[in-house]
Amino acid sequence: RRRTAILISGRGSNMAALIAAAQAPDYPAEIALVLSNRADAGGLALARSAGIATATVESRSFKGDRAGFEAAMQAVLDQKGIDLIALAGFMRVLTPGFVAAWEGRMVNIHPSLLPAFPGLDTHARALAAGVRLHGCTVHRVSASVDEGPILAQAAIPVLVGDTEASLAARVLEQEHRLYPAALAWVAAGRTDPPEARGALANPLPDTAWLP
């Protein structure tokens, strides 16, 4: 089982979904650490109550010294023998150096169907754009934010009367199903050749999907 760290900044609902999935004995990742860049992240208490080791490296105290912040995180990751990172609502941009050090071993979940709507406020922007399909993406982390190779997506229809909150809630439901499946795929060491993409794009048979 790959020793996996989940990096969070906030409430940690995706983290909780990954922790729950990893409790299955045959799940290929073991959640060995939850690491937050904020001491007040709600997810820390959730992780502790699930019996998971937690750590905080306060990004604020590094005052813009991103390399120093990442060196402190790397020290904690090394100390815990981590070899896979799952970003789950981790709201700091990582430097190319840190990304390179974790190449092929770091994934992220993003609340849109990438490459549409990278960045923040994805649900409001999807509504404003009038898209009929929205969703979430698990991708490998590359140096350009929200641009790494796509591993898995789940799509939902945008409904008449949807608000930012209603859309966020339905996407989040899909995030909690998609991320455990995608992390299992990565932790099992499967590669992602183009011909595997069809299967990869829909790892859950009943994931909402409109052709």
Ligand code: GAR
């Ligand atoms: C999730 O919707 C995640 O996709 C998003 O933040 C939320 C975190 O919620 N991530 C990003 O926007 C990354 N830029 P959670 O803490 O309950 O998992």
